[in-house]
Amino acid sequence: MWDLLTHPSNLIFSVCICLLFFFALLEVFLLLAGGGSQGILDQFLPDDLIPHKDVEVNIDGSSGLLIQFLDWLYIGRVPLLIWLIIFLTLYGLSGLILQSVLFQWTGQYITAWIMAPACLFLSMPLVRYSAMLIARILPQDETTAIYSDELIGRTATIILGVATPNSPAEAKVQDQHGLTHYILVEPEQDESFQQGQSVILTGRTKIGFYAMHLN
Template sequence: MWELVTHPSNLIFSVCICLMLLLGILELILLLLGGGSQGFLEQFLPDDLSNTQHAEIGIDADQSIFTQVLDWLYLGRVPLFVWLIIFLTIYGLTGFIIQSIFHHFTAHFFSAWIIAPACLFLSMPLVRYSALIIARILPQDESTAIYSEELIGRTAVIILGEAKINSPAQAKVEDQFGQTHYVLVEPEQDEIFTQGQSLVLTQRTKIGFQAIIL
């Protein structure tokens, strides 16, 4: 075990785990002193990302690829300090687990130049889903703002025009807070939706949603 932790190929993972522990101790000290690091760390998030916590459904309209990647990782949806703890923990443990398994069968370790970027790639989905779970557990500020994906699965009614593939019509849909949203809807299959028809939203598109007949 000690060889696993101290081997040069695993140094980056050891640093991640140590940094995670140090951040935890630092946060504990700050909390005891009546403060915290979260407000300080949040300022390093891009403005268009940090504002998404309080944005209405239109937030998906114009986002850079970089911002979309950060949003996919749930940065801005959980406190940045918490996200860093999640990332450091998962990245470090992923590296140790892979290196341990490889060493068990070969008595060697992957080169740091190979394992470090590989683990970064492999750990990102785990970081995302862990952050998603934490975001649902942590108490949030009272807000009726939602992400557009939260409307998927809800019933919408066509209120203006006819909807065809690549030719959406306007529909209204209520969210979990009882608020009405007006969205563009087109059929998922080759069919036509007419005014007054009830639909189920199935997935997002670049400009609105696809739907199927209820």
């Protein structure tokens, strides 16, 4: 067992287990102190993963894919410290267990350069479903998060630039909760919107919204 934990090919998994105990003790300490991990590490999350914050609507293609992947992993839906404990547990144990089984078959450990990314790939679905289970168990705060499609039909105000077809300008709009979102707007028809002008959002584009003049 000691050889399994200290072998160079397994050190990354052993370090994960050590970090697991550290974070678990930190969580227990925070709970005994009358708090919890909520907010301790969550402040480092991207704003799009914190639904209770008043943030800009960000639907840029490249960053959107990253946000979707992090959301798929349930990062932001459970306290980040809890998510790290789940990840370290499953990643560290999957690596050690797999290395132990392979050692029984082959008499040697597979190099960490192969096992580390392989176990990362294999453990991600387990991390997701474990975080999903924890998210259902933990008490949830009420949220004012909305889907960007819910902004369609609302009045926005151009605040920066001139919006023309295929050349959007920055605008601001309030949702049903009174929160302000900053978005990109371009005309749905062959017209232009000037700074300070109010428009009606009519649909989604790849990077923002279509709009029409406010009658």
